[in-house]
Amino acid sequence: MSPLPATVPAIVRTRVRAAVRRRAPMSPEEAERRALLLRLLSLLTQYPDGELTAEWPRLTSVVAALPASHAASELGAFMGWFGAQEPEALARHYVEVFDLRRRSSLYLTYYLHGDTRRRGMALLTLARRFRAAGWDADGGELPDHLPVVLEFAALAGPGAGEAPLRRHRRGLALIHHALTEADSPYRHLLSALLSLLPPASAADRAAVAELAAQGPPDEEVGLDPYGAPASHGAHEAHEAYGKGEFAPPATFVPPTPAAPTRLPPAAAGPHQEGRP
Secondary structure: OOOOOOOOOHHHHHHHHHHHHOOOOOOHHHHHHHHHHHHHHHHHOOOOOHHHHHOHHHHHHHHHOOOOOHHHHHHHHHHHHHHOOOHHHHHHHHHHHHHOEHHHOOEOHHHHHOEOHHHHHHHHHHHHHHHHOOOOOOOOOOOOEHHHHHHHHHHHOOOOOOHHHHHOHHHHHHHHHHHHHOOOOOHHHHHHHHHHOOOOOHHHHHHHHHHHHHOOOEOOOOOOOOOOOOOOOOHHHHHHHHOOOEOOOOOOOOOOOOOOOOOOOOOOOOOOOOOO
């Protein structure tokens, strides 16, 4: 498309460009398939407890029935690995990559605000967004925990529901980068998710590279007004931890996990295959 002439008022040019970037409305079937993908990602990024691992055969059949796409292929690769692991190995790997490394933590506001006062306000804003949409996520997790944000996106739809995911796209890209470096199969889930979001811009890629090299902003405060702990231990250990090294003891204690999202007891029927 040729550039708009300079004589067009700036506000008109801005609105025209925004209209060009706007996606065409989804059909109900497309929105339903997208919600299913997000719900699957929400389930599979949760801690792999006994209840979740017991659902592996059913989840595998759901993933196998997905229409062909990059996201479906990545989910299939993850499920192949997941089903071949012992439950203890799954749990150990999850803790190692998500609870002990900050560069692959699932708490999204950390990547945008680090341990600063702004993060507390971001958490409060996110919780208010959930409540304004009529959704109460009071299950013991912080509202920026990726499985929670994914569940909200699946329930609230691709517009406002996915806004938090779009806002934290750079953090999601950093998680994917860290998981890829660690050769973790969870990288497949982040790759699937990123394929559902708008493509990364040059500015996005530069910001992710800077985050990977330097870590998010840091400040010796807690998550007030959200009430998370403020202490981080020794300065030297904290500096290494901020760059993605293993956490020293008691440096970062995630909140108690919420009860995972669960599939309904009834098996999917022939026309509802794969709906969680």
